[in-house]
Amino acid sequence: MKLAILSRAPQSYSTQRLRQAAHDRGHRVKVLDTLRFSIDLSGEEPDLQYRGRLLSDYDAILPRIGNSITYFGTAVVRQFEQMDVYTPNTANGITNSRDKLRATQILSRHNIGMPATAFVHSRADVRTAIESVGGAPVVIKLLEGTQGVGVILAPAAKIAEAIIETLHSTKQNVLVQAFISESRGRDIRALVVGDRVVAAMRRVASGDEFRSNVHRGGSVERVELAPEYEQAAVRSAQIMGLRVAGVDMLEGNDGPLVMEVNSSPGLQGIESATGLDVAGAIVDHIDNQVAFPEIDVRQRLSVSTGYGVAELAVGIGADLVGKRLRDSGLDDRDITVLTLHRGAAVIPNPKGNTELEAGDRLLCFGKLEEMRSMIPARRHRRAKVRKLPKDALA
Ligand SMILES: Nc1ncnc2c1ncn2[C@@H]1O[C@H](COP(=O)(O)OP(=O)(O)O)[C@@H](O)[C@H]1O
Ligand SMILES: [Mg+2]
Structure with missing residues (x-):
C-alpha cells in the first residue's frame, strides 16, 4: 500500500519507527507535514494539495496530530475521509478524544469505569460539583492539557474552589474529578490497535509527584493486563472511534478507571518498556483494513x-x-x-x-x-447511588 504519515515531527522516535516499519514491510511510505496541506473544495470532488501541488494517490494515512494543531489537522484528516482514503483514526475520533470532558461524556453511557467527574460554569455551582465527585481531595484538569500540565491535585475544598475560580476568571474550562488515592502516582497505559491491546505498561511517578506522566519524570515497566483492563481499553478506543489509541487507566479498588484516550500515542516509552514492535502492529493493522475506509x-x-x-x-x-x-x-x-x-x-x-x-x-x-x-420508552434516570471514596468519609 501507499501510506502517508501525517506528522510535524519527521525526526521523532514515533514517526521514524512507523516509517521504518512500513518500509520494512514493502510499503511505499511518506511523512507529510500536516500544516502543508491545502484543502481544496473548488472542484467537483473533494481534493487536497500538498506544498502547492495536487496530492498523489494514497491508500491510507496515519494521522499524528499534535494538540496545538487540532483544528487544522482534523480538517485535513476529514478531507482524506471524504476522498475515501483509509485512516485508523477519524477526524471525529481525534476531536472527541482530545477534549477530556467530551471524551468522558461519550464514554459515560457505555458502562466503562471512570473517575467521578463534574463540569460547571457558574461560581455558585462549584461547591456542589466538588461534593458530587466525593469531596476533597479532588483533581482539577484543564480540558485540553497533555503531559500532566494542567492537572492539579487540590487537597481541600476551599483550595479547590479558589483554583477553579481563578481558572474560570481567565476563561479556562476545567473539570473536577475524584482523586483516586489508591492509584496515587501510578497508572496504566494500554496501546490499542484495532480490537486488541498490543502492549501495556505501568507508569510510576517519581518522588511525591502524583502525576505519572513520563514527561513529569515517571518511570515505566511492562505489565500483563488483566482481562477487565484489556476490555476497558479496547472498548474505550472503539467507542471514541479510534483504531490506534493510548488508553490511560487508573488502578481503582474495583478495577480500571479510564482517564483519557490519546489519539497519537507516543511509541518510545511503550516500546522500550515492553520490547514489543508496536509500530509494526500499527502498520499491519492499517494494511489489513485499508480496503474499508470509514463510512459515516x-x-x-x-x-x-x-x-x-x-x-x-x-x-x-x-x-x-x-x-x-x-x-x-x-x-x-x-x-x-x-x-x-x-x-x-x-x-x-x-x-x-x-x-x-x-x-x-x-x-x-x-x-x-x-x-x-x-421504539422502547426513554430510559428513566435512576436515583444516583453515590460511592464515596474512603478518605471522603474521614
Ligand atoms: N482522578 C485522578 N486520580 C488520581 N490520579 C490522577 C487522576 N487524574 C489524573 N491523575 C494522574 O495525573 C496524570 C495526568 O492526568 P491525565 O488526565 O492523563 O492528563 P494528561 O493529558 O496531562 O496526561 C495521570 O497519568 C495520573 O497519574
Ligand atoms: Mg495522560
Missing part, C-alpha cells in the same frame, strides 16, 4: 428521506417474542435488521431462522414510520 452510516443513510436507523426492542409494539426473524413481518414493513443485541452478545446480520426473545434489541435500518411503535 448516519450521514449516508439519512439521504433517503423517511428512512433511518433505530434500535427496536423485542416485546414492544409488535408481538415478536418467540417468532423467527423471517416470520417477524419486519421485512414486509421495509425494516432490515443489521445487528441483534442479546444481553452482552451481539449477532451481526442475524439469519432468518433466528428466534427472537423478549429483551432482544434490534439495530435496524428502515422506514421511520414503521419503526415508531417498536
